[in-house]
Amino acid sequence: MQLQEKVAIVTGASRGIGAAIAQKFCEEGANVMLCSRSEASVAAVAKPLAEKGFNAKFVQTDVSRKSDVEALVNLTLNEYSRIDILVNNAGITRDTLLMRMKDEDWDAVLHSNLTGTMYCARAVLRTMMRQKSGRIINVSSVIGLMGNAGQANYAASKAGIIGLTKSLAKEIGSRGITVNAIAPGFITTDMTANFSEADLERIRAMIPLAAFGTPEDVAELTLFLASDASRYITGQAIQVDGGMVM
Ligand SMILES: NC(=O)c1ccc[n+]([C@@H]2O[C@H](COP(=O)([O-])OP(=O)(O)OC[C@H]3O[C@@H](n4cnc5c(N)ncnc54)[C@H](OP(=O)(O)O)[C@@H]3O)[C@@H](O)[C@H]2O)c1
Numbered sequence: 001m002q003l004q005e006k007v008a009i010v011t012g013a014s015r016g017i018g019a020a021i022a023q024k025f026c027e028e029g030a031n032v033m034l035c036s037r038s039e040a041s042v043a044a045v046a047k048p049l050a051e052k053g054f055n056a057k058f059v060q061t062d063v064s065r066k067s068d069v070e071a072l073v074n075l076t077l078n079e080y081s082r083i084d085i086l087v088n089n090a091g092i093t094r095d096t097l098l099m100r101m102k103d104e105d106w107d108a109v110l111h112s113n114l115t116g117t118m119y120c121a122r123a124v125l126r127t128m129m130r131q132k133s134g135r136i137i138n139v140s141s142v143i144g145l146m147g148n149a150g151q152a153n154y155a156a157s158k159a160g161i162i163g164l165t166k167s168l169a170k171e172i173g174s175r176g177i178t179v180n181a182i183a184p185g186f187i188t189t190d191m192t193a194n195f196s197e198a199d200l201e202r203i204r205a206m207i208p209l210a211a212f213g214t215p216e217d218v219a220e221l222t223l224f225l226a227s228d229a230s231r232y233i234t235g236q237a238i239q240v241d242g243g244m245v246m
Contacts, residue, residue, distance in 0.1 A: 001029035002227040007080040009033045009072065011063050011120060012090030014041035016189030017139065020215030021087055021222045022046070026054035028223060033076045035061035036090065063090045063116030064108075073123040082131060085226045086124045088117040088161075089139040093191060098152045106153045113157035118164060121179070125172065134177040135226045138165050139218075140237055142185045142245045158183075162237045169235030178234040180225050185241025187213040208243035 008025050012018040013034035022034045026049050036042040039060035046058035057079065061072045076083055091113045094105035117138050128134030143151055144158025162181050169179040186192060186203050192212075195203070204210060218240050224230050225238075239245060 001027075002223060002229070003085070004029035006030045006084040006226070007033075007076065007082050008085035008087065008226065009035070009076055009083060009120070009124070010087045010089060011035055011061065011116070012139075013058075014038055014045055016191060017184065017187060017215045017218045018087070018089040019045045020219040021089060022056065023049060024216070024219040024223050025085070025226065026056055028227075030085070030226075031055040031080055032057070033072070033079070034058045035063075035072055037062045063088075063120055064112045066119050069116070069119040069123050072120075073127075077127065083124050083127050084131070084133065085135045085137070086120055087137045087139070087222060087226070088120050090116055091139060091141075091157075091191075093151065093154050095150045095154065097150055101153060109153040110157050110160070113154070114160040114164070117161055121164070121168060125177075128177045129172065129175045132176040135230075136165075136168065136177065136179040137222055137225045138179070138181045140165070140181040140183045142183050142239060142241050145183060145237070145239075146245050165237065166235045173234050178225075178230065180230075180234060181237040182218060182221055182225070183237050183239045183241065183245075184218050185213060185239065185244040187215060187218060187240075189215060206244055207241070211242060213240060213242060 008030045010022045013022040014036035034046045042058045046056045049056035061068045140161040141158040143155045147155045165181040
C-alpha cells in the first residue's frame with residue numbers, strides 16, 4: 001500500500017473526482033478527512049468507506065470560508081497530529097459569456113476555486129514545514145491552459161491555481177514539500193452532466209483517445225503525486241485529458 005499511515009485531507013469529496021480520490025487513498029492505507037459544503041453528502045461517501053474498515057472521517061467545510069478551513073485543519077490535527085497530503089479538489093462553475101457575467105458569478109468562482117485553494121494550502125503549511133514533508137495537490141483544469149468561451153471566471157481560477165502551485169513549489173521545496181497541479185480534461189461527473197449530445201460529440205472529437213475520462217483516471221495520478229514515488233516532482237501541472245490539449 002502506497003499511503004500507509006499517511007494523513008490526507010481531500011476537499012470536495014462528496015462526489016465525482018474528490019470521492020474517487022478519497023476512496024483510492026483509503027484503499028492505499030491513508031487516514032482520510034473528507035470535506036464538502038454539504039455534511040449529508042460528504043457523510044454519504046465517508047460512512048460506507050468507514051463501514052468497510054477504512055479510516056475515513058468527514059467534516060462540513062466550505063473552502064471559501066477561512067474560518068471553515070481553519071476548523072478543518074484543526075480537526076484533522078486533533079485527530080491525527082499530522083497532515084501529510086492536501087488535495088485541493090473542491091470547485092464550482094458559473095458559466096456565462098463575460099458580457100453577461102455578474103460580479104457574483106465571477107466572485108463566487110474565483111473565491112471557491114482559487115482563494116479556497118490558497119486558504120487550504122496556507123493552513124497546512126506550518127504543520128508540513130514542521131514535519132519537513134508534505135504533498136499538496138491542486139486540481140486545476142485544461143480550461144486553465146487553453147481558455148473556453150463562456151468560462152472566463154472558471155478559466156481564470158484554474159490558470160490562477162497553476163500560478164499558485166508553481167510559486168508555492170518554489171517557496172517550500174527546500175522544506176521537503178512538493179506542490180503540483182492536475183489538469184483534467186473532460187471527466188464524466190455531475191459537473192459535466194448537462195452537456196447536449198451534440199456538444200459531447202464535438203468535445204469527443206477533440207480527444208485523441210476518443211473517450212471521456214473517469215474520476216478514477218484522475219485519482220490514479222493524484223495517488224502517484226501523493227506517494228513517495230513522486231518525490232522528485234514539484235511545480236508541475238500534469239494533464240489527465242486523453243491528449244485533448246498538447
Ligand atoms: N469534471 C471535469 O470534467 C473536470 C475537468 C477539469 C477539472 N475539474 C475539476 O475537478 C474538481 C472536481 O470536479 P468534479 O467534476 O468532481 O465536480 P463535482 O462533481 O461538481 O464535485 C465538486 C465537489 O466540490 C465540492 N465543493 C464545491 N464547492 C465547494 C466549497 N466551496 N467548499 C467545499 N467543497 C466544495 C462539492 O460538494 P458540495 O456541493 O457538497 O460542497 C463536490 O464534492 C473541480 O475542481 C473541477 O473544477 C473537473
